Amino acid sequence: MEEKTAVIKMRNITKSFGSVLANDKVWLDIYKGEILALLGENGSGKTTLMNMLSGIYYPDAGQIFMGENEVSIRSPKDAYDLGIGMIHQHFKLVDVLTAAENIILGMSGKGLLDMSAVNEKIRSICSLYGFDVDPEQKIYDMSVSQKQTVEIIKVLYRGADILILDEPTAVLTPQETDKLFAILRNMRDDGKAVIIITHKLHEVEELSDRVAILQRGRFVGDTLTKDTNAAEMTNMMVGHPVVLNIERPEPENVKERLRVENLTIRDIDGVKKLDDVSFSVGSGEILGIAGISGCGQKELLEAIAGLQPAESGSIFYIDTKTGEKEPLIGKKPREISAMGVALSFVPEDRLGMGLVANMDLTDNMMLRSFRRGKSVFADRKSPRELARRVVTELSVNTPSVDTPVRKLSGGNVQKILVGREISSAPTVLMTAYAVRGLDINSSYTIYDLINQQKQKGVAVIFVGEDLDVLVELCDRILILCGGKVSGIVDGRKTDKREIGRMMTSLGGESSEQQA
Amino acid sequence: MNSKLKEPFVRITKREDTPLLKAWGIRLFSLLLALITCAGIIYLIVKLNPLKVYVAMWEGAFGTSKRSWITARDTMMLLCIGVGLAPAFKMRFWNIGAEGQILAGGLATAACMIYFGSSMPTWALLIVSFAASCIAGAVWGFVPAAFKARFDTNETLFTLMMNYVAIQLTSFFITKWENPIGSNTVGIINQSTKAGWLPSFLGQQYMLNVIIVMTLTIAVYIYLRWSKHGYEIAVVGESERTAKYIGINVKKVIIRTVALSGGLCGVAGFLAVSGASHTISTNTAGGRGFTAIIVAWLAKFNPLVMFFVSLLLAFLQKGAVEIASRYDLNDYASQMITGIILFFILGSEFFINYKLIFRGKKEVN
Numbered sequence: 001m002e003e004k005t006a007v008i009k010m011r012n013i014t015k016s017f018g019s020v021l022a023n024d025k026v027w028l029d030i031y032k033g034e035i036l037a038l039l040g041e042n043g044s045g046k047t048t049l050m051n052m053l054s055g056i057y058y059p060d061a062g063q064i065f066m067g068e069n070e071v072s073i074r075s076p077k078d079a080y081d082l083g084i085g086m087i088h089q090h091f092k093l094v095d096v097l098t099a100a101e102n103i104i105l106g107m108s109g110k111g112l113l114d115m116s117a118v119n120e121k122i123r124s125i126c127s128l129y130g131f132d133v134d135p136e137q138k139i140y141d142m143s144v145s146q147k148q149t150v151e152i153i154k155v156l157y158r159g160a161d162i163l164i165l166d167e168p169t170a171v172l173t174p175q176e177t178d179k180l181f182a183i184l185r186n187m188r189d190d191g192k193a194v195i196i197i198t199h200k201l202h203e204v205e206e207l208s209d210r211v212a213i214l215q216r217g218r219f220v221g222d223t224l225t226k227d228t229n230a231a232e233m234t235n236m237m238v239g240h241p242v243v244l245n246i247e248r249p250e251p252e253n254v255k256e257r258l259r260v261e262n263l264t265i266r267d268i269d270g271v272k273k274l275d276d277v278s279f280s281v282g283s284g285e286i287l288g289i290a291g292i293s294g295c296g297q298k299e300l301l302e303a304i305a306g307l308q309p310a311e312s313g314s315i316f317y318i319d320t321k322t323g324e325k326e327p328l329i330g331k332k333p334r335e336i337s338a339m340g341v342a343l344s345f346v347p348e349d350r351l352g353m354g355l356v357a358n359m360d361l362t363d364n365m366m367l368r369s370f371r372r373g374k375s376v377f378a379d380r381k382s383p384r385e386l387a388r389r390v391v392t393e394l395s396v397n398t399p400s401v402d403t404p405v406r407k408l409s410g411g412n413v414q415k416i417l418v419g420r421e422i423s424s425a426p427t428v429l430m431t432a433y434a435v436r437g438l439d440i441n442s443s444y445t446i447y448d449l450i451n452q453q454k455q456k457g458v459a460v461i462f463v464g465e466d467l468d469v470l471v472e473l474c475d476r477i478l479i480l481c482g483g484k485v486s487g488i489v490d491g492r493k494t495d496k497r498e499i500g501r502m503m504t505s506l507g508g509e510s511s512e513q514q515a
Numbered sequence: 516m517n518s519k520l521k522e523p524f525v526r527i528t529k530r531e532d533t534p535l536l537k538a539w540g541i542r543l544f545s546l547l548l549a550l551i552t553c554a555g556i557i558y559l560i561v562k563l564n565p566l567k568v569y570v571a572m573w574e575g576a577f578g579t580s581k582r583s584w585i586t587a588r589d590t591m592m593l594l595c596i597g598v599g600l601a602p603a604f605k606m607r608f609w610n611i612g613a614e615g616q617i618l619a620g621g622l623a624t625a626a627c628m629i630y631f632g633s634s635m636p637t638w639a640l641l642i643v644s645f646a647a648s649c650i651a652g653a654v655w656g657f658v659p660a661a662f663k664a665r666f667d668t669n670e671t672l673f674t675l676m677m678n679y680v681a682i683q684l685t686s687f688f689i690t691k692w693e694n695p696i697g698s699n700t701v702g703i704i705n706q707s708t709k710a711g712w713l714p715s716f717l718g719q720q721y722m723l724n725v726i727i728v729m730t731l732t733i734a735v736y737i738y739l740r741w742s743k744h745g746y747e748i749a750v751v752g753e754s755e756r757t758a759k760y761i762g763i764n765v766k767k768v769i770i771r772t773v774a775l776s777g778g779l780c781g782v783a784g785f786l787a788v789s790g791a792s793h794t795i796s797t798n799t800a801g802g803r804g805f806t807a808i809i810v811a812w813l814a815k816f817n818p819l820v821m822f823f824v825s826l827l828l829a830f831l832q833k834g835a836v837e838i839a840s841r842y843d844l845n846d847y848a849s850q851m852i853t854g855i856i857l858f859f860i861l862g863s864e865f866f867i868n869y870k871l872i873f874r875g876k877k878e879v880n
Contacts, residue, residue: 017529058526074523307759333762345760353760356753363746367761370746378743 005067007032007193008053008084008162013062015048022048025062026219028212030162035184035194037208037225039201039237041439043409045217046197047089050164054086055079085155086164091147093139100135103154125156129186144293145176152183162193169203170437173292174467174500181207199237199439201230202468213237238441246447246472248491249455254282255320257459258304258428263313265299273299275483277313283320283427286450286460288474288491290467290499296483297463298348301430304461305345306333317341317428344426346417348433348463350410354417357406361387361398364405365420390419394445411442418449429453432463447473467496481506526872538867542860549859553852561844568838572852575837576830586826586833588721588791591728592783593825596807598728598735598818599779602772603656605739605816606752608663612655612674614804615681616777618797619655620648620784622685625795628704628711628788629692640711645785652781653774655681660773664766670773678804685797692795703793713790724790729822731779736818748772780804813860831856 006029015023023045030036040046051057053064055076063070066082073079079086093102100118119135126133133149142150148168155163165184169177184194184207198204204211205225212222213236220236234242259280265273274296281287289297302308304315306328315328317339328336336343351357355364365383373379387401394415398408405413414434422429431450435443450473454460464470470477474491479502486502533541554565576586596613603610627644635643659673694702705711716722739745751758751768758765787799806828814820835849 058523072523305760306762333760334764337762347760349756352754353756356750356757358753359749363749366746367750367757370743376743377741378746380741 006030007067009065010049010053011063011065013049013052013059013064015045015052015057015059021217023052023059024217026214026217028219029222030193030195031210032161032193033188033191034209035188035196035207036222037204037211038195038197038214039199039204039211039233040214041199041216041237041441042411042437043216044214044237044439046214047166049214050086050166050195050197053079053084053162054164055084056086080158080160082162083160084162084164085158085160087148087151087155087166087168089166089170091151093147093150095140096138098136098138099133099142099150099153102139102150103135103157107158122153122157125153129156129183129190131183144171145173145180148172148180161191162195163187164195164197166197167199167437168196169198169200170465171293173503174496175504177203200466201233201440204233205230215239234440237439242440242444246444246469247451248473248475249451251282251285251454251475253457254285256280256318257283257320258461259316259318259325260300260304261314261316263300263303263315264311265296265303265308266311267299273483274303277480277483277485279478279485279488281428281459281461283457283459284454285475286454286462286473286491288470288477289461289463289480290465290470290477290503291480291486292503293465295480295503297432297480300480301345301347301432301461301463304328304428304430305343306331306336317343342424342426342428344421344424344429346414346421346429346431346434348436350413350417351406354421355405355413358404360404361391361401361416364416365390365423368420368424386420386423387416390416390423394419394449410437411439414438414442414446418446422449422453426453426458428459428461430461430463433465434462435469436465443469467499470499471496479503524873527869528872530868530870533867541867542863545859545863545866546856549856552859553855556851556855557848561842561848563842568842571838571841572831572834575835575841576833578837582833584719584721586829588724589832590822590825590829591721591724592786592791593803593807593810593828594732594821595728595783595786596780596803597810597814597821597825598732599652599776599783600807600811601735601776601816601818601821602739602748602779603776604811605745606748606769606772608660608752608769608773608776609671610656610659610674610773610776611671611805611808612659612677612777613780613783613807614800614802615674615678616652616655616780617784617787617800617804618678618681618685619651619777620781621788621795621799622681622688622784623647623651623781624711624785624788625688625692625701625704632705632708632710635710637710637714641713641789644711644789645782648781648785648788649778650781652784653778655781656773656775656777657770660770663773664769682797685795685799689796700796701794704788704795705793711789712793713786721790724786727782727786727790731782732818732822735779739816739818744768744771809857828853 008030010026010028013023013026026049028049038046038050048057052059053073055073055078058074064073071082073082094105100115100122103122104118122135125131131149131153133146133153139147139150168180172180188194196207208225210222211225211228211233213220213233215237261278263274263277267273277300291297299308303310310329316325317328318325326339326341347353362380362384365387366378366380369383370378384401390396391398391401396412396415398412405416418434434446438446450460450462462474471491471494476488477491477494477499478488479486479499481503484506486506489498557563557565557568575582577583596617600610600613624644624647627640627647631640631643655677659670659677662668662673663670689699689701692701693699713723739748747763747768750763751765755765784799788795792799810821810824810828813824831853835853838844839846839849
């Protein structure tokens, strides 16, 4: 490696939470003028390690050196004083304040507050790195990507020259991701140190100069990105070789199972969330749904599940044997299941909707089954067995079936939810962002499960955000744009650029003229 | 830069799964610490021997068999209200209207005793009063619950205001039932016939109170822990969205549960009127509807644990009254002791959930 001096050296950093060892004697060097990707599976301790650098946690043991001096970072303020700033996965912004007000929030100043000087300084930061944000715009008017921009400027405004970004692309479209990467490269060229936490390999390859890999809290190694490849990185991350292809078995015996016609939905404020949406899903196929977040995906799934009233249109469940059509609109979830429609739904909000965070695995399995039987007492025996079965079959990492699900990592939580939903032998399976936040291993487990369901003849609706996955996994992909159907494409004949265009403009037309 | 080298003086970290024995050890230790602190304060302020004061407290609560039974009666009263609050609290419905629900139940009981006292056999009158108190309390719970379910009104404010309605209603009936005229009290109802009074059982005046409340306590414990309804209550309390997602009728559960909660508090009103004071006044609830909130929280909504908490509070109250009269202290001195003990017990929860790591000490695993 070339001769460079590290601006930060972390040595033997150890941190445990209760009995869980989150970081075990981790070494990490951070250089100026370099983008470092911190790669690892869920629960490998990436975020914990960076939280210790940004003053959220304090290490149990180990040292942090800044140049030659050992430093002690006791609070986020200490971190800022050292020029370290972190952009968290969940934004910490006050909705009713403007961008500029959020940026200076919590900073001490002298005497009067000169807002125009603040705005001026923000604009100069913007023009330096190519941000596009209006300091006087309120946060609640902003898109996710704009909010993220505000978070980044907030850190830069405080004079940080070491930036840590925790999974920054999880909520962005491909186009927004490209823009973010361009900005990060500008920062690197300006001599700042940039660290991005991620588990997406293609981002590591595209963006970073160096990659450091954690596995189960241990530092496995770091290397220049150009000297390695996806397969090698995966091996280091998981600890054993993994095949990185998503299977796509040919759909067999496809018969129409669910038909949505001219569905229009307004939210409480009267805003149209879905506008004249029509499509159908067949048994034994996976229909992907792509779209920028908040384009009506949630409303669509909830309408089918009986959780969202519709303004107009209809949803039919079709018995594949008799061809009989049953309308679902206006029915409550209980009425739908009473009709004998085996509908399973893995919602986007796992712990707020699909599961109860404070309840243990058994009680969460019970959510679907507790009404069974005439007794006034709920049966806990069979849910307990189901919990045990899901734990062994999907290799869920949990101390026991009596552990509250909030204590499990994201991947394990999702396995519990998906396991419960497919245990009822559904005929329609809807999943929303089924692999969001999951690492490679867990993601592939979920893809396998979904494919198994498809081969069993289940009609699968897969709402996704990773276009690479959508293109690889789905038979057909429906693209939503502003609540309207922008198009339905064949998963085998499309690519993510085409879908990306259709996500941002109806039918992908305006961009196509340029192409 | 040198100051940066210092580790923080103390760090707070969360404990995972403190063993049960250790948790109770910490609680016991905090109780001991509270008693020592109280002793110091007693000595500093009034120069009394703290040990004597504690002995007096004990005697005040359990000194004679009669005192023990009165302590038991008050324990049962608190326990009944606490158990009544449990279903609503478990659903995260902050029912602070127990006070009003008790009065509503008490009023219903008093009305039955006054109007049917001479026309019904005792057992029938008791059953009718019990049912009436239960229904009256349930109505007092139903109203805020229905508004919460339909319009998502704030249950805390609503149940609080229902208390004042109940108090005014009681004042109204006191003037109606005044006895003797001009006293502005109802007096002891059916003093000569004792109609509608909860009778002695096994030779003890308050034995039935104990049996009724302990039965309710165990029933509510089983209901919350093992029944389908109990499970629905827990799900609605944890997350309404999850409840809707799996098809629980959230509105129905809210109304049903709070009506039950109010009904149980109404029974407490029955016990207060028929089983203890045999009269009704605006003080019949006497703030116990609020004290029971402490009982419910300290017990983490577990009805069985509530028994011990109620006993502790009833003991402290009786003991406090005793030392106030025996040593010529006023009520405030004894309330200070109660306050200090509660402070320590509540504070101990922090040390059960978190641990402090001081500078220089490393965590060992």
